[in-house]
Amino acid sequence: MQLENTLKNPYAHEYQLLIKNILNAPIYFDPKQEIVYRGEKRFTYATFKKRVHKLAHMLSALGVKKGDTVAVMDYDSHRYLECYFAIPMLGAILHTINIRLSPEQILYTIDHAEDDVILAHTDFLPILEQIKGRLDVEHFIVLSDDETIPSTSLHVNGEYEALLAQSADVFDFPDFDENTRATTFYTTGTTGLPKGVYFTHRQLLLHTLGVLSTLGTAPQQGSFHQYDVYMPITPMFHVHAWGLPYVATMLGVKQVYPGRYIPDLLLELIETEKVTFSHCVPTIMHMLFNSPKINEVNLKGWKVIIGGAALPKAMCKEALRRGIDMFTGYGMSETCPILSLAQLTPEMLEMNDDAQSDIRIKTGRPMGLVEIHVVDEQMNQLPRDSISTGEIVVRSPWLTQGYFKDQKNSEVLWHGGYLHTGDMANIDEKGYIKITDRVKDIIKVGGEWVSSLELEDIINQHPSVKEVAVIGIDDEKWGERPLALVVKDPTKSLSDKELLLHTKEFIHKGIMARESMLLKIKCVESIDKTSVGKVDKKELRHKYSA
Numbered sequence: 001m002q003l004e005n006t007l008k009n010p011y012a013h014e015y016q017l018l019i020k021n022i023l024n025a026p027i028y029f030d031p032k033q034e035i036v037y038r039g040e041k042r043f044t045y046a047t048f049k050k051r052v053h054k055l056a057h058m059l060s061a062l063g064v065k066k067g068d069t070v071a072v073m074d075y076d077s078h079r080y081l082e083c084y085f086a087i088p089m090l091g092a093i094l095h096t097i098n099i100r101l102s103p104e105q106i107l108y109t110i111d112h113a114e115d116d117v118i119l120a121h122t123d124f125l126p127i128l129e130q131i132k133g134r135l136d137v138e139h140f141i142v143l144s145d146d147e148t149i150p151s152t153s154l155h156v157n158g159e160y161e162a163l164l165a166q167s168a169d170v171f172d173f174p175d176f177d178e179n180t181r182a183t184t185f186y187t188t189g190t191t192g193l194p195k196g197v198y199f200t201h202r203q204l205l206l207h208t209l210g211v212l213s214t215l216g217t218a219p220q221q222g223s224f225h226q227y228d229v230y231m232p233i234t235p236m237f238h239v240h241a242w243g244l245p246y247v248a249t250m251l252g253v254k255q256v257y258p259g260r261y262i263p264d265l266l267l268e269l270i271e272t273e274k275v276t277f278s279h280c281v282p283t284i285m286h287m288l289f290n291s292p293k294i295n296e297v298n299l300k301g302w303k304v305i306i307g308g309a310a311l312p313k314a315m316c317k318e319a320l321r322r323g324i325d326m327f328t329g330y331g332m333s334e335t336c337p338i339l340s341l342a343q344l345t346p347e348m349l350e351m352n353d354d355a356q357s358d359i360r361i362k363t364g365r366p367m368g369l370v371e372i373h374v375v376d377e378q379m380n381q382l383p384r385d386s387i388s389t390g391e392i393v394v395r396s397p398w399l400t401q402g403y404f405k406d407q408k409n410s411e412v413l414w415h416g417g418y419l420h421t422g423d424m425a426n427i428d429e430k431g432y433i434k435i436t437d438r439v440k441d442i443i444k445v446g447g448e449w450v451s452s453l454e455l456e457d458i459i460n461q462h463p464s465v466k467e468v469a470v471i472g473i474d475d476e477k478w479g480e481r482p483l484a485l486v487v488k489d490p491t492k493s494l495s496d497k498e499l500l501l502h503t504k505e506f507i508h509k510g511i512m513a514r515e516s517m518l519l520k521i522k523c524v525e526s527i528d529k530t531s532v533g534k535v536d537k538k539e540l541r542h543k544y545s546a
């Protein structure tokens with residue numbers, strides 16, 4: 001596109017939307033403001049900044065340069081936050097490895113992303129040891145809470161803290177084009193092979209500002225502001241913990257990183273660190289509500305975005321009863337992620353809990369700079385009448401350009417010039433979206449995807465299975481879990497137990513994600529088909545989902 005009328009002044013600084021600029025100027029900068037890890041380690045923002053510079057020195061000493069890829073396997077930690085900054089600030093790409101994938105899938109993503117260095121928490125070294133013969137990665141750095149390296153057959157470069165201590169305090173971060181790739185990670189595709197999405201500095205900065213334009217301007221309910229204390233309860237490998245660590249750092253608020261999720265520790269941190277703003281999937285909230293400690297902690301005033309799956313109404317009402325400001329956020333790996341938030345108008349806040357919950361559990365209204373439509377199969381926009389249901393399609397500055405090294409699926413994703421979410425929804429007159437179903441054939445278990453096609457493939461390999469279809473069914477704890485509808489070969493004998501054992505054998509081999517273990521099996525006479533003879537998953541979900 002030819003730009004006109006720009007009146008370019010060669011003396012003026014050409015400001016690029018780079019991640020380093022978030023760190024240069026948190027909005028409400030207090031160098032003594034804290035970043036806390038598990039309540040055990042505390043760093044001021046001044047120290048955090050110094051550690052980011054040290055990390056950049058450490059990585060460049062290993063040879064990391066612009067365009068290289070550095071992967072991280074860690075729980076939610078101050079170290080991860082340091083990687084969120086130092087790696088992209090070098091011009092390198094941060095690959096946040098999904099530690100819940102099976103070892104084989106992890107190997108695939110490491111290869112596909114072309115990782116040069118891996119920083120791995122001690123808990124994940126066994127996974128790397130299992131696949132080390134097939135890994136083409138030069139350097140491994142150990143992330144250890146007690147700063148020691150356990151015995152490992154991996155050839156490691158050293159431990160993070162020791163290496164940081166040896167590194168200089170000031171790194172001269174370069175300026176470069178804001179359209180440089182900053183992050184990448186993998187989402188489970190319908191075929192089972194993970195697909196890589198990627199985001200640039202410009203996209204992450206605009207997403208940060210977009211979130212602030214919506215959460216930061218809310219007058220009462222659903223806000224994130226300069227006096228909040230932030231604690232993510234969403235894995236940092238999953239879509240940059242919804243981009244909120246960047247928002248928190250831009251704001252300059254106190255940040256609390258909880259490490260591995262232990263319900264009692266999470267509740268303790270909320271209380272002792274006075275956490276006021278978090279986000280998680282419904283399964284984690286279910287875990288917290290079922291922890292015996294829940295009644296010992298005053299959660300009044302805690303603001304929580306629930307996303308990744310629909311917020312159940314009973315959960316929302318329970319939260320409101322406890323004084324928690326719980327509301328929905330919606331997005332996906334492909335969208336950086338946040339697209340919409342279910343914030344309430346002042347009039348809605350006058351309603352009782354039951355009526356408020358009906359709005360809080362909706363999929364929300366689009367954030368600033370997000371254009372959302374529901375469309376029919378011909379891409380016609382449907383009326384906003386709470387009834388007409390179609391696929392959600394999106395435009396926004398922070399959507400992935402496509403899937404990494406996958407032209408075919410990238411074209412399908414952007415068919416017709418809009419990003420296709422694979423989610424079915426309607427929109428009401430006030431602009432609130434409500435997801436009603438999913439077109440994509442995958443199952444979301446506790447916030448992570450399980451490929452139904454892959455499970456079908458495994459079950460089909462049993463000689464006594466004639467036909468199988470796997471769908472997601474409602475589950476109070478996990479949101480969804482996989483159900484295999486199986487037509488057995490009548491000439492052979494096969495018990496459900498045998499079939500489960502057959503499937504779990506594959507899971508144990510590290511081929512399938514662990515969430516597949518939650519598979520249930522139901523034997524049926526036949527499997528519903530559409531008019532063109534395809535398995536009718538929509539009908540099956542309707543029939544069996546509850």
Ligand code: AMP
Nearest residue numbers: 307308309310328329330331332333435
């Ligand atoms: P992921 O790419 O793993 O982040 O998953 C994104 C998908 O999760 C979306 O396309 C939806 O199917 C589902 N999802 C995310 N947020 C919500 C929500 N608030 N309500 C219902 N489904 C959601």
